[in-house]
Amino acid sequence: MKHKVLCIALSAVVAIGVVGAAAGCKEVEEDLDTIKIFLPFEVVNGYTSYSQLPVYQELEKRTGVKVEYTHGVYNDIQQMWTGDYENYDVMIISDVQVGAGYPGGIEKGISDGVIWDLTPYMEESAPDYLKAIEGSYASVQKFTKTDSGKYAGIYSVPMEEQGPWYGFVMREDWLRAWQEAEGIIEEGAEVVDPVTYDDWEAFLTYVKENLNGGKAPLFLYYTGTDMVGTLNAGFQVSSGLYLKNGNTVAYGAAEPEYQQYLDKMRDWYAKGLIDANFFTNNEGTESQQPQMPAMDSFDLTTYQYTPAQYAAFPMIYTYIHTYEDLMANYAPLYEATGKDVYDLRPVSAPKQDADDELHIRYTEKSSAYAVITNRVKTEEKVRAILEWFNYLFTDEGSLLMNYGIEGDTFEYVNGEPMFTEKITANSEEPPLSFSDAINKYCSLNFIFRYEWERELQVVNDEEKSAMTEVWNCDNSYVLPTVTLTEQEGKVSELYELNLTKFKDEFTVNYIIGKNTQSFDEFVATMKSTYHMDDLVKVYADAYARYLKR
Structure with missing residues (x-):
């Protein structure tokens, strides 16, 4: 449906605090049933657009709105504000990714007349979105508005706060070998977690000298800190902006505690516990896919066993069983070579003293959000876009985005949507991981009422405890998402x-x-x-x- 608007006066538009058509009396015609969106997300392998994926095709069928998706990366966004943004009704941007927001901040985007202030339209056109925010937790209610109280964009809204889905794991079979050899535990007893930096060093040293062929056993990311600061958390400091003592914004790398962290890593590097070329690890085990340096291997002809390099490395919690399941296929070869089967154990960040409390961990922050640009000239089009997004926050729309299509990707079990094996045990060739199956048949990277609890259908008890207990320390030193003037x-x-x-x-x-x-x-x-x-x-x-x- 195309809508024609006559005689829009710029002064009236500015008076209500939104962008609008050019001054004067002129015709503006807009198609209310088509939306052009730029989004900085890749599509699952084999596809070039969300419009090719079943959920988004179903979404178009249900809403009657055709969406043209253009995919890029966050690094594209800053340059796009010089002109390319004008090709899109909606831009998905981020204030967390450096250079991926609006230059000068989102409030400036509104004052520049480039981004619509959505506040006047929310109650009428996006009531379910507002309801989702109201029903979510405190930080969501804060970051979905600007400091001045404006709704400048539409965010993905989780209804429950998710714990840290990222942290360190260790080889539990190697932990057992070390602890039994050193008399820390009796043979066959329950393994205990390494707690302090000294514990970690003792374990890593034992692995290097006895278990992994003399290779550096600790994975360190190429920046010298891991993605969320696990290794420096025990020194109560971040490497970048953080809340010192939980209340004062500071730059962690300038603090004396950061030098203590650097001295520890320098010592471990000199002792060969960290790979000599760790600064090339810009993918490695931080990728979501299993990586060979973290996994044992066997020569299937000679049964020659080659141990993994890493005894401690970071991981997304849903992948712990993926590694273990892959290596379990070699159980007969482990037995034949007298080795314990590969096993992983989530561990908390190391501390200086066992009684120390941790205050830094992975914390989910607001990231991508959708803004409506001044390519949209009429309030009617703004309302139409908001109504389309609002559907994604209704019960029906949220179910579609989170679980896909009933009878295909989920069925109801005792009144609850449960994934079919198309998602939980995908048998395509090659088989899709859980996240890739979600990305292909449901939705992962988009704006909707997000139910992260769906992940619990594919995790085991150990993985769940990693997120809810082992890695889930206090996070009061983590700086939340703020809005800049x-x-x-x-x-x-x-x-x-x-x-x-x-x-x-x-x-x-x-x-x-x-x-x-x-x-x-x-x-x-x-x-x-x-x-x-x-x-x-x-x-x-x-x-x-x-x-x-």
């Missing part, structure tokens, strides 16, 4: 990326013993050359406003 956004854009790059380079060079500055000189350079204090002030001011929302 126009000026703050400019400061962030000018300094944050270069500061992060400099910090990462120093971190790596310090660990491998090739740093050309002392730690104090490094901190001074972050302040003088990379404007660290200016960046901290920006986020401190934004955090203060966040607390008042």
Whole structure:
């Protein structure tokens, strides 16, 4: 359906705080049944657009709205604001990914007339979206509005807060071998978790000297810290912006505790516990797919056993059983070679002292959200887009996005939607992982009322405990998602990326013993050359406003 609007006055539009058509009296014609969306998400292998996938085809059938999806990456977004955004009614952007938001902040996007303020239309056109926010938890209610109380975008809304789905695992069969050999436990007794950095070092050293052929047994990401700071959490410090002592915004890499972390990693590197070339690990075991350095192998002709390199590495919780199941296929060969079968154990971050409390872990933050651009000229089109998104927050729309199509990807069992084997035990060639099956037949990376609990249908008790217990420490030192003003956004854009790059380079060079500055000189350079204090002030001011929302 095309809608024609006559004589839209810019002054009236500005008065209600939204963008609109050009000033003067002119005809504007818009198709209310077509939406053009840019989204920074890849499509599952073998496809080029969400429009080819069953759930999105069903969505079009149900809503009568044809959506043209254009896929890219987060790095595309900053450049698109110079003009390419005008090709899209909706842009999916992010304030968490550096350079993937609106230049100067989302409030500036509204004041520039590039992004619609959706506030005046929400109650009428997106009531189910508002209902989802109201029924969600406190941080969702905060981050879905700007500091001034505007609804500038539409976010994916989880109804329950999910625990940390990412953390470290260790080889439990190797833990047992170490603990029995050292008399920590009796033969056949329950394995105990390594708790302190000293415990970790003792275990890793034993593995290197006795179990993995002398290879470096600890996986370290190429930046010198892992994705969520597991290894530095025990020093009560992050590598970037964080809440020092849970209340003050600071830059972790400038704190003396960060030097303590660097000294520990430098020591472990010198002892061969960290791979000599760890700075090339920009994929490795942090990918969602099993990686060979973390898995044993066998020569099927000679039964020659080659141990994995890594005894401790980070992992997404739903993949623990994937690794174990793959290696369980070789159980007869493990028995034939006198080895215990490959087994993994989720472990909490190491501490300096066993009684220390941890305050840093993976924490789900608001990330991608949808904004309506000024390619849309009429309020009617804004309402039409919001009504389409609102469907994704209704019971029916949420069921479709989370579970797919009844009779195909899910069935009701005792009144609850349960995935069929098309999702839980996919038999395609090659078979799809759970996340790939979800991405192909349901929805993973999009904007809808999100039910993360669906994942629990494919995890075992150990995996569930990893997220809900083992990795689930306090997270009060993690800085939440904040909204920057126009000026703050400019400061962030000018300094944050270069500061992060400099910090990462120093971190790596310090660990491998090739740093050309002392730690104090490094901190001074972050302040003088990379404007660290200016960046901290920006986020401190934004955090203060966040607390008042």
